[in-house]
Amino acid sequence: MTTSPINLQPAPKGRLFSPISASYRPGSLLRAIFLILALLLASCNRAPAAPFVPPPPAASQIPTEIPTATPAPSPTPIPTPLAGVRIFTGDQALLLGDYTAALEAYQAAFDQTGDPATQAAALLGIGRTRLGERNYYLATQALQRVVDEFSATPHIIQAYFFLGRAHEGLEQYAQAAQAYENYLQARPGMAEAYIHDLHGSALFAAGDYSAAAEAFRNALASPSTLDRIFVQLKLARAVGLSGDPDAALALYEDANLRTDDDYTRALIALRKGQIYQSIGQNDQAMAIYQEAVAKYPRAYEAYSALQALDQANIPVDELQRGLVTYFAGQYGLAMAAFDRYLQRTPPDPGTALYYYGLANRQQGQHSAALQQWDRLIENYTDHRFWSDAWEQKGYTQWAFLQDFEASVETFLGFVEKSPGHSRAAEFLFNAALVAERSADLPRAAEIFMRVINVYPDYERAPRALFLAAITRYRMADYPAALQTFQRYQGQAVTLQDRAAAAFWIGKTQFAQGDAAAAHETWVVAAAIDPTNYYSERAADLAAQRPPFTIPSHYDLSFNLLAERMRAAEWVRETFKLPAEENLLSLGPLASEPGLARGAELWELGLYDEARAELEAVRIAVQHDPALTFRLSNYLLDLGLYRSAIIAARQVLALAYLDGSNTLSAPAYFNHVRFGPYYADTILPLAQEKGFHPLLLFAVTRQESLFEGFVRSSAGARGLMQIMPATGADLAQRLGWPANYDSEDLYRPLVSLTLGADYLARQVKAFDGSLHAALAAYNAGPGNALQWQRLAPDDPDLFLELIRFEETRNYIRGVYELYTIYKLIYNPPAN
Numbered sequence: 001m002t003t004s005p006i007n008l009q010p011a012p013k014g015r016l017f018s019p020i021s022a023s024y025r026p027g028s029l030l031r032a033i034f035l036i037l038a039l040l041l042a043s044c045n046r047a048p049a050a051p052f053v054p055p056p057p058a059a060s061q062i063p064t065e066i067p068t069a070t071p072a073p074s075p076t077p078i079p080t081p082l083a084g085v086r087i088f089t090g091d092q093a094l095l096l097g098d099y100t101a102a103l104e105a106y107q108a109a110f111d112q113t114g115d116p117a118t119q120a121a122a123l124l125g126i127g128r129t130r131l132g133e134r135n136y137y138l139a140t141q142a143l144q145r146v147v148d149e150f151s152a153t154p155h156i157i158q159a160y161f162f163l164g165r166a167h168e169g170l171e172q173y174a175q176a177a178q179a180y181e182n183y184l185q186a187r188p189g190m191a192e193a194y195i196h197d198l199h200g201s202a203l204f205a206a207g208d209y210s211a212a213a214e215a216f217r218n219a220l221a222s223p224s225t226l227d228r229i230f231v232q233l234k235l236a237r238a239v240g241l242s243g244d245p246d247a248a249l250a251l252y253e254d255a256n257l258r259t260d261d262d263y264t265r266a267l268i269a270l271r272k273g274q275i276y277q278s279i280g281q282n283d284q285a286m287a288i289y290q291e292a293v294a295k296y297p298r299a300y301e302a303y304s305a306l307q308a309l310d311q312a313n314i315p316v317d318e319l320q321r322g323l324v325t326y327f328a329g330q331y332g333l334a335m336a337a338f339d340r341y342l343q344r345t346p347p348d349p350g351t352a353l354y355y356y357g358l359a360n361r362q363q364g365q366h367s368a369a370l371q372q373w374d375r376l377i378e379n380y381t382d383h384r385f386w387s388d389a390w391e392q393k394g395y396t397q398w399a400f401l402q403d404f405e406a407s408v409e410t411f412l413g414f415v416e417k418s419p420g421h422s423r424a425a426e427f428l429f430n431a432a433l434v435a436e437r438s439a440d441l442p443r444a445a446e447i448f449m450r451v452i453n454v455y456p457d458y459e460r461a462p463r464a465l466f467l468a469a470i471t472r473y474r475m476a477d478y479p480a481a482l483q484t485f486q487r488y489q490g491q492a493v494t495l496q497d498r499a500a501a502a503f504w505i506g507k508t509q510f511a512q513g514d515a516a517a518a519h520e521t522w523v524v525a526a527a528i529d530p531t532n533y534y535s536e537r538a539a540d541l542a543a544q545r546p547p548f549t550i551p552s553h554y555d556l557s558f559n560l561l562a563e564r565m566r567a568a569e570w571v572r573e574t575f576k577l578p579a580e581e582n583l584l585s586l587g588p589l590a591s592e593p594g595l596a597r598g599a600e601l602w603e604l605g606l607y608d609e610a611r612a613e614l615e616a617v618r619i620a621v622q623h624d625p626a627l628t629f630r631l632s633n634y635l636l637d638l639g640l641y642r643s644a645i646i647a648a649r650q651v652l653a654l655a656y657l658d659g660s661n662t663l664s665a666p667a668y669f670n671h672v673r674f675g676p677y678y679a680d681t682i683l684p685l686a687q688e689k690g691f692h693p694l695l696l697f698a699v700t701r702q703e704s705l706f707e708g709f710v711r712s713s714a715g716a717r718g719l720m721q722i723m724p725a726t727g728a729d730l731a732q733r734l735g736w737p738a739n740y741d742s743e744d745l746y747r748p749l750v751s752l753t754l755g756a757d758y759l760a761r762q763v764k765a766f767d768g769s770l771h772a773a774l775a776a777y778n779a780g781p782g783n784a785l786q787w788q789r790l791a792p793d794d795p796d797l798f799l800e801l802i803r804f805e806e807t808r809n810y811i812r813g814v815y816e817l818y819t820i821y822k823l824i825y826n827p828p829a830n
Contacts, residue, residue: 083113083122090125094132095639096681097747102129120150120159127162128605134741136169147182157186161604164198173206190600193224194609197231200238209242223593225612229259237271245275266292266299273305286314293320303328317341319352322359331359350376350383357392366400387423390414394430404438407431412447425455429464436471445471449484462491466500470800473508474791482508495659499525499534506538507796530660533812536819537796547795548770548818550692551826556676558667564633567668574655575625586630592617595634602638607709614640618647625654632672641677641706648672663823670824674817677706678719681752689760694825696756698817699774702810703755708748717745720755730754771795774814779807 090105103126110122123146130139143166146159164179180199184192200215216235220228232255240248249272256268269292276285289305293316296302302324309316322337338356342349357372373389380386390410398407411431415424432447448468452461469484485508489501502525510518518541525538540547568583577583589595598613614635621627632647648669652662663670676682676697686693703721704710716723722730724742727750731740734757737750744750759777766772766788775798776784783803791797802808 083109083115083118086112087118087121087125090122090129094125094129095748096678097132097744097749099129099133116150117153117155120146120153120155123150124155124159124162127159127166131162131166131169132747134169134739134743136166139163139166140170157183158604160186161195164202168202168205171205173202174208177202177206177208177211187600191224191597191604191606191609193219193222193226194597194601194606196222197226197234200234204234204238209238213238213242224597225594225609225616229255229264233264233267233271240271240275240278245279248275262296263299263301266296266301266305269296270301270304273308277308282312286312290314290316293324297323298327300328303330318344319346319348322352323355326355326359331362334359335363350380350385353380354385354389354392357389361392361396361400366396369396387414387421387427390427391423391430394427394434398434398437404434404440407434408438408440408443408447419454425451425458425461428455429458429460432464432467436467441471441475445475445480462488462493462497465491466497467800469504470797473504473511474797476511478508478512482512495529496532496534499528499532499538502528503534503538503541503796506541510541531663531816531819531823532659533815536815548695548815551694551822554692554694554822554825556679556825558671560668560671563666563668563671567666568629570666571625571629571651577626581626583626583629584633586634587627589617589621589627589630589634594620595631599638602640611640611643611707611709614638614643618643618650622647622650623654625651628654636672641675642704642710645673645705663820667824674701674820674824675706676825678748678752681749682756685752685756689756690763691756691760694821695770695814695818696752698814698821699755699759699777700752701817702813708751709746717742718751719748720751720758722751722754722758726758727754730758733757769795769798771798771811774811775802775807778810779804783807 086105086109090102090109093099093102093105106122106125106129110119110126113119123142127139127142127146130136130142140163143159143163146153146155147163150156160179160183164176164183167173167176167179177199180195180202184195184199196215196219200212200219203209203212203215213235216231216238219226219231220235232251236248236251236255239251252268252272252275256265259265259268269288273285273288273292276282276288286309289309292299292302292305293309297320306316306321306324318337318341322334322341325331325337326334335356338352338359341352342356346352353372353376357369357376360366360369360372370393373393376383376385376389377393390413394407394410394414397403397410408431411427411434414421414427415431418424428447428451432444432451435441435447436444445468448464448471451458451464452468455461458464465484465488469481469488472478472481472484475481482505485501485505489498489505492498492501502521506518506521506525509515509521522538522542526535526542529535537547539545540549564584571577571583572579572581581587586595594613594617598610598617601607601610601613618628618631618635621631628647629651632644632651635641635644635647638644649662652658652665652669655665657665662673674697676693678700679693679697682696682700683693685691686696700706700719704719706719708719710721711717712721714723717727722745724745727742727745728740731737731744731754734754736753737744737747745754759773762773762776762781762784763770765781766776766784769788772784772788772795775787779802787798787802790801799808799811802811
C-alpha cells in the first residue's frame with residue numbers, strides 16, 4: 001500500500017469565524033467583549049478606561065537594538081473606543097509573539113488618545129514588546145515613562161516589575177533591585193515569594209549580599225511553590241559572602257539534611273568546602289571535598305572538589321579520580337587514572353574496567369573498550385557491572401563497529417552462559433533486534449519466538465511475539481505470520497493490542513489474496529477501540545481510504561459560552577449537585593491563595609511559576625468534579641490551555657467516561673480538550689504549507705498540548721517543540737525572525753511558523769509520506785530515511801519498523817488526534 005501524497009491544493013474552506021472568534025482564544029474573547037463595552041461606556045461617561053493587558057508568549061523571557069524614541073502623545077482629554085481596541089489588538093499580537101504588529105497597535109493607541117490610563121497601557125505594552133525583542137534600552141525608556149508620567153494609573157505596578165526585568169537585561173542590577181522593591185511596596189501580598197526571590201538575585205548580582213540575604217529570607221517566609229531548597233542555597237551563599245560563615249554553614253547543613261538529591265548535596269559540599277577554605281580551616285575543607293569526590297562522582301561539583309584537592313596536593317584514590325573525571329567528560333584523565341588503579345592490586349577492578357571501557361569508547365577506541373569489558377566478563381562474574389559489560393560490548397559491536405553478527409553472538413552468549421539471570425530475556429530480545437537490524441529476518445523471527453516461548457513472563461515478551469509476526473510478514477511467510485498474529489491476538493490484554501492484532505491479521509489476509517476475509521477482519525478491528533490508531537487504520541482500509549484522509553469540509557464555528565452553560569448543567573445532573581449551585585463562577589476557588597498567586601504570576605509573564613501554582617490547585621481539587629470544572633473554565637479563559645485540558649478530562653474521568661466514550665460528553669468538553677487554539681495563525685500557515693488545518697492542530701496538540709512556554713527534557717521548546725539548533729537552521733533558511741535567538745521559540749508565531757515549515761520540508765523530502773515526515777519531525781530525517789528504506793511502500797509496516805518507541809507512539813498519537821479533530825469538526829453525515 002502506498003501513502004497518498006499530501007494535498008497541496010488550498011485547504012477546504014470552512015466556517016472559520018465563530019460567534020467567539022476565529023482564533024478561539026476564549027479568555028481573549030471574553031476580555032475583548034468586556035473591554036469594548038467598558039470603553040464605549042467610558043466614552044459616554046467621559047471617564048478613563050483601564051484596559052486589561054494579557055501576558056506575552058515567552059516563558060518569562062526578557063529580551064538588542066536601540067530604535068528611535070517613542071514620540072510624545074498629543075493631548076486629548078477623552079479616551080476613545082478605537083484606542084482601547086488597539087490596545088487589545090496589541091495585547092493579542094504580543095501574546096502571539098508578533099512584535100511588529102504589537103508595536104504598531106500600541107503606538108497607534110498612544111498617538112490617538114490623551115487619556116492617561118490608555119496612554120499608560122500603550123507604553124506598558126511597548127515596554128513589554130521591547131523586552132520580548134531583547135531591546136532592553138528601549139524597554140526601560142518606555143517603562144520609565146509609565147513610572148514618571150503616569151504614576152496615578154494602575155499600570156505603574158506592572159511597569160515596576162517589567163522595569164526590573166529590563167534593567168536585568170542591561171546588567172543594571174541595582175536599578176533592577178530597586179524596581180522590584182517598588183513593585184513589592186505597591187503590590188504586597190500577591191506573588192511576594194517570587195518577587196522577593198528576583199529581588200534577592202538582583203541584589204546579589206549587584207554585590208549587596210546582606211540585602212540579598214534578607215530578600216531570600218522573605219522569599220522563604222512567603223507561601224509559594226518555589227524550590228525552597230534552591231532558595232535556601234542562594235540564601236546561604238549570600239549569608240556567607242556577607243561575612244557570616246557560621247550561619248551559612250548551618251543553612252547548608254540544614255539543606256543537606258532536607259534533600260535526597262545527590263547533585264544538590266554535591267553543590268552543598270563544594271560550597272561548604274569553599275567557606276572552610278575562606279576562613280582558614282583547610283583540613284575541614286579537604287575532608288568535605290574528599291567526601292564529595294567519593295559520594296557524588298556524577299556531579300560536576302565533584303570535579304571542582306577534585307581540582308581543589310589536587311591544588312592542595314591531597315592524594316585521591318585513583319578509582320574515585322577516574323570516575324569523577326569520566327563523568328566530567330575528561331576521558332583522557334579518566335583512562336590514565338583507571339590504568340594506574342589497575343596496575344596495583346585494586347579492591348574493585350570490575351568498576352575500573354567497566355568505566356575504562358566506556359572512556360575508551362568515548363575516545364573512539366572501540367577495540368580497547370571491548371578488551372576492557374572482556375576482562376571484566378571473564379574474570380569478575382559476580383561483579384555488579386558484569387551484565388552491563390555484556391550489554392555495552394554487544395551495543396558497541398553493532399552501533400559503532402557495525403558487526404551485527406558479533407553483537408548477536410554476544411547477547412546469545414550471555415543467555416547461554418546465564419539462562420536464569422534476571423537480564424537473560426532482555427538480552428535475548430536484544431539479540432533478535434540486532435538480527436533484524438542486520439536484515440537476517442529468519443534468525444530474528446526465530447529469536448523473537450524464543451523470547452516468548454522461553455521467557456513468557458518477561459515484560460516485553462508480548463512485544464517479541466508481535467515483532468516475530470511482523471518479521472514473518474516481511475519475509476512474505478504469510479501463513480506463519482497469520483498464525484503468529486492470531487497467537488498474539490489470543491494473548492492481547494489491552495484494547496490497543498487487540499486492535500493491532502486484528503488489523504495485522506487483516507493485512508496478512510489481504511497479502512494472501514483473501515480481500516473478503518481482510519475486509520471482514522478490518523470491520524471487526526475498527527469496532528474494537530474507536531479513535532485508536534489501529535482501529536482507525538482498519539476503518540481506513542475497510543473503506544479503501546489512504547492514511548491521513550483529508551475531510552471534505554470542516555466547521556470550526558461553535559458558541560463556547562452557550563456550550564459551557566449546557567456543560568455546567570450536565571455536571572450538575574451527572575454528579576447530583578444542588579440545582580442552585582452556580583458552576584459558571586469560581587465559587588470557593590475565588591478565595592484560594594494559590595489561584596490568586598498563579599493569576600498574578602501569569603500577568604507578569606512568569607509562566608512556569610504560574611503553572612506550578614495553578615497546577616497545585618488543580619491537583620488539590622482533582623477529586624471534586626464541581627471545583628475541577630470551575631477551574632478548567634478559569635484556566636481556559638486565562639490561556640493556560642494544557643492545564644485546562646487536563647482538568648476537563650478529569651471531570652470526564654470522574655464521570656467514568658473513558659476512551660472514545662469521552663466524545664459523547666457535552667460538546668463543550670470536546671472543544672476544550674481538542675480546541676482549534678491559535679487558529680488565526682494555524683489556518684493561514686496550513687494553507688501556505690499545504691496542510692489541512694486539522695492536521696496542524698493535531699500535531700501542535702501532540703507536541704505541546706498547546707502550552708507555548710513548555711520545554712522538554714531534551715531541550716525542545718515552544719508549541720511545536722523545536723530544538724534550538726533546528727530552529728536556528730530554519731530561521732536562517734527563512735530569513736526570519738530577525739536577530740533570531742533560541743528564546744524566540746517560545747513565541748507562538750515563531751514556533752508555529754518554523755514548525756509548519758519544517759514539517760512541510762519533511763513531507764517534500766519523503767515524497768508526500770506523512771508517516772515518514774512525522775517520523776523525521778520527531779526523530780530526525782536521518783533515522784526516518786533508514787526506516788523508510790525498510791518499508792518504502794507500506795506506511796503501516798513503516799510504523800512497526802521504527803526503532804524508537806517514542807516515535808511510534810508519536811505518529812500514532814498524531815493520527816488519533818487528527819481522527820478526533822475530524823470527528824468533532826467534520827462530523828459524519830447522519
